[in-house]
């Protein structure tokens with residue numbers, strides 16, 4: 150596909166419609182059939198909206214209805230489904246045993262054009278047997294603003310002028326849709342959506358997902374119960390999977406949704422079983438042999454009581470204003486969740502109203518997806534450069550045409566290592582997908598191959614250090630490449646920057662730019678040289694005024710009094726983090742004693758493993774490093790500290806999450822206390838959490854998650870006991886936190 154087609158403007162309307170149809174069909178195929186999208190969802194949505202607008206104009210109608218109609222047809226292949234839906238007319242009584250609501254039915258509007266869809270209706274993967282869905286798996290129409298959300302409500306208001314609507318608001322989970330069929334309480338089939346009519350039989354793989362019950366907890370069990378939901382991967386599981394992939398020299402997954410899809414669509418269920426997949430049920434689609442509840446919210450309660458996971462953030466009984474507020478709230482709070490959402494879904498609660506509203510060929514009229522702004526964008530990869538870290542590690546990074554992603558401008562992004570660049574196959578001159586989810590560091594996901602200029606050469610990892618020109622070394626079996634020249638100016642700069650950083654000696658005003666200036670001027674080569682700097686020397690450098698020179702010298706002087714742990718951390722010893730540095734400082738109380746200690750002695754300290762101990766010994770075995778310590782000591786830097794009695798490792802191997810504010814502890818102090826006793830204190834609750842410590846105004850999602858997973862909850866007194874003994878005392882009630 151030639152470059153520029155995606156955005157090609159100024160073409161005549163009919164030709165552009167044709168072009169857009171092809172593009173939309175092509176990208177829908179990449180997304181659904183190949184599980185390998187080439188462009189971000191946001192770009193895809195933009196194409197769809199442009200097509201919808203042009204089609205609307207061509208038909209002489211309104212430019213765009215709340216988005217999505219074409220999208221739905223294309224991505225779900227609704228055209229191939231034409232007629233299939235007609236079996237479930239809107240008037241079909243659900244009680245007779247059939248689809249639960251108008252979700253699978255084609256209401257008054259009838260099927261739409263569907264041409265795009267026909268092009269997309271690709272055969273399911275040969276890996277899995279095809280399954281024809283009894284009720285077609287429809288899509289959702291999208292709203293991209295409050296205005297569009299209100300326009301949707303106004304539309305359904307016009308369709309049912311006498312109705313008062315109560316809405317159910319849900320998170321739009323960014324995963325993949327799965328339909329589950331239970332017969333007499335037993336899971337008999339699980340299927341992907343496929344083209345909406347025919348999906349793939351993934352029963353064997355879905356059986357390995359712990360969250361999906363084999364048997365429903367309903368007595369008596371209904372003859373048939375079908376539910377749909379979203380299979381997804383938590384951020385934690387995604388990060389762990391990518392870490393493993395990187396360590397094995399495999400390609401990282403682009404995002405949790407791709408990781409979930411890739412993990413499910415495996416030939417061997419054992420592979421799926423090894424990937425932590427989760428599930429939220431969002432629709433009851435068929436119930437036979439049991440009375441059907443009158444509302445969606447009651448259906449969700451039924452599903453939850455049947456043992457299917459139902460998301461705790463679902464709100465029922467909402468007015469339109471409540472729904473608008475729900476969407477806004479989650480748009481702001483989306484990153485507080487331990488999994489990804491790409492929007493919210495607002496649904497009419499009453500099933501009778503749903504049946505009256507029916508569906509178009511591709512989406513029910515009774516629901517709308519409120520889509521959040523995308524967290525992926527495309528931009529030009531200008532260049533790939535290599536940076537040299539404090540340990541000499543050479544890390545490739547992308548220099549991008551700056552692009553605003555998820556609210557911040559991204560111009561640089563790490564490419565991790567040589568293998569990752571090769572696996573991603575990104576080349577300078579490519580258009581690339583850039584992703585930034587929440588606080589997550591921006592990542593280049595991959596190239597938009599359709600837009601790659603012909604003959605674009607692959608990028609080669611440099612053979613020599615860009616800073617010192619010495620050869621770069623990559624040891625066999627290792628992923629990383631190093632500059633091993635200890636005099637490399639780039640390494641010197643990074644080591645000093647680390648030494649001066651907040652967690653280390655905290656020298657105000659000494660950032661990378663200034664350190665580079667000092668190193669380039671030949672004034673400093675290592676951290677000890679900092680303490681020899683005079684204000685008059687600095688005053689001669691560009692950008693330094695008398696006052697700023699004096700301030701920097703004073704800041705350097707002040708750093709001499711930092712605690713021993715900070716100094717030790719500031720030395721940039723490989724594998725020695727701030728926590729382990731603190732543990733060593735407390736255990737030895739003297740830098741000279743640490744320099745003299747053997748590996749065994751070091752490893753005896755709680756939290757210091759053999760790898761760290763060996764690294765510390767190796768560091769001080771180097772003459773240059775011992776000299777550095779001597780010179781720092783001579784300069785008057787504090788090298789001793791209070792020796793604290795080593796705390797009993799009461800929390801070794803335990804994971805304690807803290808939420809809300811505690812009276813006697815700041816959050817940092819609480820976490821440090823946990824770590825000092827060998828425990829971990831991650832930011833979110835998972836099945837591995839030992840206990841959740843709850844203070845005033847706790848995070849509702851943490852409390853709910855703990856309740857769901859059966860994680861014990863303790864208050865401040867319980868926390869003190871936990872620190873001392875490692876035991877979980879009486880569990881207080883979680884009153885106040887809403888479910």
Ligand code: IVH
Pocket residue numbers: 252286287288289319320321322323324325326327378379431432494512513516518
């Ligand atoms: S209801 C008839 N509820 O979003 C359609 N869908 O873009 C019923 N999704 O195909 C879908 N979270 O895979 C519904 N809370 C939620 C959802 C949700 C995610 C997915 C679902 C659907 C797609 C539409």
